[in-house]
Amino acid sequence: MLLRSLPLSVGCRRDALAAYPVRMIAITQVVVGSRQRELVSEVLESGQLAQGPMVAAFEDLLAQIAKTRHAVALNSGTSALVATLRALGIGRGDEVITSPLTFAATLNAILAVGATARFADIGPDYTVRLDAVESLVNPKTVAVLPVHLYGLMADVGALSRLTRSSGLALIEDAAQAIGASADGIQAGKLGTGCFSFYATKNVTTGEGGAVTTDDSAIADYIRVLRNQGMKDRYQYEIPGDNLRMTDVHAAIGIPQLEGIEAITAARQANAHRLNQGLSTIEGIEVPWEPEGRRHVYHQYTIRVAAQSPVDRDSLVASLRSAGVGAAVYYPRLVFDYGCYRDDPRVRSDDSVPAAFDAASQVVSLPVHPHLTEDDVEAVIAAVRQSVSGAG
Numbered sequence: 001m002l003l004r005s006l007p008l009s010v011g012c013r014r015d016a017l018a019a020y021p022v023r024m025i026a027i028t029q030v031v032v033g034s035r036q037r038e039l040v041s042e043v044l045e046s047g048q049l050a051q052g053p054m055v056a057a058f059e060d061l062l063a064q065i066a067k068t069r070h071a072v073a074l075n076s077g078t079s080a081l082v083a084t085l086r087a088l089g090i091g092r093g094d095e096v097i098t099s100p101l102t103f104a105a106t107l108n109a110i111l112a113v114g115a116t117a118r119f120a121d122i123g124p125d126y127t128v129r130l131d132a133v134e135s136l137v138n139p140k141t142v143a144v145l146p147v148h149l150y151g152l153m154a155d156v157g158a159l160s161r162l163t164r165s166s167g168l169a170l171i172e173d174a175a176q177a178i179g180a181s182a183d184g185i186q187a188g189k190l191g192t193g194c195f196s197f198y199a200t201k202n203v204t205t206g207e208g209g210a211v212t213t214d215d216s217a218i219a220d221y222i223r224v225l226r227n228q229g230m231k232d233r234y235q236y237e238i239p240g241d242n243l244r245m246t247d248v249h250a251a252i253g254i255p256q257l258e259g260i261e262a263i264t265a266a267r268q269a270n271a272h273r274l275n276q277g278l279s280t281i282e283g284i285e286v287p288w289e290p291e292g293r294r295h296v297y298h299q300y301t302i303r304v305a306a307q308s309p310v311d312r313d314s315l316v317a318s319l320r321s322a323g324v325g326a327a328v329y330y331p332r333l334v335f336d337y338g339c340y341r342d343d344p345r346v347r348s349d350d351s352v353p354a355a356f357d358a359a360s361q362v363v364s365l366p367v368h369p370h371l372t373e374d375d376v377e378a379v380i381a382a383v384r385q386s387v388s389g390a391g
């Protein structure tokens with residue numbers, strides 16, 4: 001694979017870990033290639049560091065991947081969520097239905113515009129269940145915000161039938177799902193797509209985000225919003241913000257957007273080898289790929305069954321001591337923190353038993369494109385050893 005031949009520019013990471021008894025197989029690894037260095041130099045020499053041709057090229061490539069008419073680059077995935085909620089006019093008194101098993105940004109964005117977050121329980125694919133969403137819809141509901149967790153899309157076809165027939169907006173938290181699809185529909189196409197290009201994501205610019213949409217009104221609003229509300233020079237249309245991406249960041253992302261198929265194929269190949277090696281282990285459930293959905297394996301997440309000889313937290317500890325950078329996404333549901341507890345806009349009383357179970361049973365293993373075949377075999381051996389050693 002092309003990616004494997006790239007120089008390990010973050011060698012410092014491995015050096016820093018050399019003091020440990022075993023080399024850590026990291027859960028995520030950033031590798032900057034020569035084409036990225038070239039494009040970044042081009043930006044530095046051009047003198048146009050922000051909102052220039054690299055950002056425009058980045059947007060064109062992303063729109064091609066999402067198959068949307070528009071892609072608007074921003075400075076983070078959080079900005080993409082907040083800008084989308086604002087573009088849709090969502091605010092105080094409005095309810096947005098989302099997943100309880102997600103990163104804090106999803107909830108924080110809903111709170112940032114003053115709206116109320118409701119939580120629908122998840123299915124075995126870790127995304128919101130249609131019937132759970134339906135049961136929360138009430139006259140205050142304005143939007144459904146599924147999270148395409150670990151790189152697997154929620155069933156957006158079914159969700160969009162519900163949102164269209166009920167007059168609700170569909171917003172996709174696609175931060176982990178660039179290149180994913182469901183029944184041939186790309187992530188960020190049916191709903192307003194919110195992407196992140198943070199350092200750990202499948203495509204990274206360091207920090208960055210974007211909104212994808214076919215709706216010109218939403219795209220125009222967000223283009224104006226990201227630039228202090230300015231359409232023409234010093235003509236302010238709305239009270240705006242500074243949400244712009246820099247050309248330096250766009251230059252880092254462009255080669256990855258161009259190579260998205262290779263990045264995804266490498267993740268899928270690693271995931272399929274992990275499946276082969278792990279699916280026969282008693283008490284371990286490997287990830288599920290529902291029919292028609294293309295999983296892009298932002299995370300490869302196994303589940304430690306209730307009857308397994310090992311519990312989740314001791315499995316993570318044992319894997320780490322064996323040099324496997326296992327991680328838990330997420331150890332607690334998004335609303336289950338003191339800072340949200342007394343906020344009436346965070347409806348932690350919604351019933352989400354399957355999500356609670358998942359948060360206590362999931363473990364993510366390294367699946368990134370820079371793993372060697374030996375790394376993948378070492379991950380399999382470590383899981384096998386950890387589970388049988390606990391029996």
Ligand SMILES: *Cc1c(COP(=O)(O)O)cnc(C)c1O
Nearest residue numbers: 076077078103105175196197198
């Ligand atoms: C990363 C992420 C975000 C936020 O993106 P940032 O670029 O870090 O602001 C939002 N939602 C999910 C599910 C994410 O994984």
